Amino acid sequence: MSNENVISVDGLTKRFGHFVAVDHISFDVKRGEIFGFLGANGAGKTTAMRMLCGLSLPTEGKATVAGFDVYTQNEQIKKNIGYMSQKFSLYENLTVKENIRFYAGIYGKSDQFIRQKTEKVLEQLHLTNEADKLVGSLPLGWKQKLAFSVAIFHEPGIVFLDEPTGGVDPVTRREFWNMIYEAAANGITIFVTTHYMDEAEYCGRVSIMVDGRIEALDTPSMLKQQFDAASMDQVFLKLARKAERSDN
């Protein structure tokens, strides 16, 4: 992990009319870091993430992602990030290979690059024999792992994972996190939201959002100390109870 900031956010705010979805949040994320972005439903995580991905313009505040400004350079940002959403994001009626080809294609990668890397990725995932099967026929765990591989296929500097392990069994989740560690070791910065508190423990640093504001930000062990809690679960509950809004 270097000291270079790949995401740097200062006072970032998003208002929808009178509703302040994201309220002056500030943080930095360093290269190769696994940054956990936690918060209850409706806390403003997704809105914040959308601003960082260049999908939504902030109302005020500053933010740069991979060195590019979110207001003016979202085209460059998009080229330098990967994204995997909570909703499953591969095409079920395309084969494994076709999905990889398609996503690599929309990032403008060359045929040679795609061909060589596809083989490598399939081998790593032990999917070589399933390469020509429709993604719809794969078990969910494999799909999620494949989706992650596809999200970092074009070798982005940062990958945003929006609740990537929803609905996946514990064993696969563990394997999934091994992939995340490996990617981080290769210098890819991981920005991940999750509802699983055991996963929060895997993160290098964790921020917890409540009602649009970041209420806590530190390493999991420091957070536990700060809030006098035995687990991240307790830390989260102590903070989330203060919330006045939720989407339910």
Added chain:
Amino acid sequence: MKQFVSLIKKEFHHILRDRRTMFILLGMPIAQIILFGFALTNEVKNARIAVYDQSKDIATAALITEINSSRYFDIENNLNSYKEIEETFKKGSIKLAIVFPQNFHDDLQHFNKAQVQLVTDASDPNTANALSNYATAIIKDYENRITNDRKLPYTIKTETRMLYNPQLKGSYSMVPGVMAMVLMLVCTMMTAITIVKEKELGTMEILLVSPLKPIKIIVAKAVPYLLLSIVNISTILLLSVFVLEVPINGSLLLLIFESVLFTLVCLAFGLLISASTGSQQIAMFISLTGMFLPTIMLSGFMFPIENMPLPLQIISNIVPAKWYYSIVNAVMIKGAGIEIVWKQTLVLAGITLLLLALSIRKFKIRLA
């Protein structure tokens, strides 16, 4: 460009792998053209009719033979009273009754004038109308023939117990209507659904996070359906020329140009729908009520616009299919050129631009 090709390839994979949808998309125009061309045709062959001949003379006998020998009519029974006519109609066994009054031949000889009454089953107004027209034509034909060698012309007055329905134009005015309907279904509904489907699956988000320009994503969605539509237009035209024997009297190029223009209207509308909703069901529902029903009701294809109440006549002007229908009707059936349909073309182009601008704006708003 390479990105764009990837996108289009992917769209084709989606379409080609979904066999059932493919089958519907390509089979529908064939089914519709055949349905509308044959089953729902206004042309009637071998309709069963009844005759109530109160005169029973040589003139009526000649006319009855004439009618019976035409391919349109089969005389089912001879009736003896008005009451019987009603009964036979109620049973549904005949479509038309021809009533000759007493002294038909005498009237013709002495006053040069006679009357025939045609009673039609108005519960099926189109057929009724067609039948009364055929019958009248046969009677006029007979009248002309017997008048030939006389100084004073004979007139046989036919009186039809039904109002003229101007919509009845024969079976092949259906072709332009079917073209409008099919293009609408394929382009509007399918584009709306396929875009909304990506929203539902969450893949749209991934596409929007990628460096692809949103407009490229949308255009790539539209291209395969544009191609499919061209296949459909060709199928319909081939079927109508070779199976329904409807000639293309105007320029084929103009016809295709207008069809592509209309396709763009439909695509723009589909895009607008997809930008307004996130669920496939709602997208389908809006396409059906917002586009399909007006197309059937207000384009002039099923019901004549000139017979509608004024408010509906005014509303019909914003239905793109109305303009397309009148263009295709003019170009294909009447052989009109651009000098006749330029006004409608301009309106259609205007609607296209408006819808496209609206949907692109809406799409951008959603992104911000």
